[in-house]
Amino acid sequence: MVVIRLARGGAKKRPFYNIVATDSRSRRDGRFIERIGFYNPIASGQESPFRIAQDRLEYWTGVGAQVSPAVSRLLSTKTSS
Template sequence: MVKIRLSRHGSNKKPFYQIIVTDSRAARNGRFIEKIGFFDPICKNKLHSCKINLDKLKYWTKIGGKTSKRVKKIIKNYIKIND
């Protein structure tokens, strides 16, 4: 099954997340199929804290990719801010 989820990067106390498409059996920071965006929870400016390629997101969800709860929340906020 294909999952759309977060992969943690960054250093201690300074997280930075990549939004990736991966096989559900892969490790959190392991193999992935494609990067479709990023999320920076530390960034003060809400416009620059997140970037998602919506075309790729639609493609993967159309094929059957399932998003995690946190990614759904990030996408919802991203669309609300950018509209």
């Protein structure tokens, strides 16, 4: 099953997350099928804290991919603001 979830990157104490479409059996930061966005929880100034390719998200959910709870929470905060 394909899952859309966060993959952690960045340095220690400075997290950066890629939003990826991956096989549910893969490790959190392991192999993925496609990177569809990012989330930067410590963005400041002009930096964008969250970006996702909406067309790719619609494609993956259309073919049956499940969205993780963390990503669905990010999507709901994006649509409400």
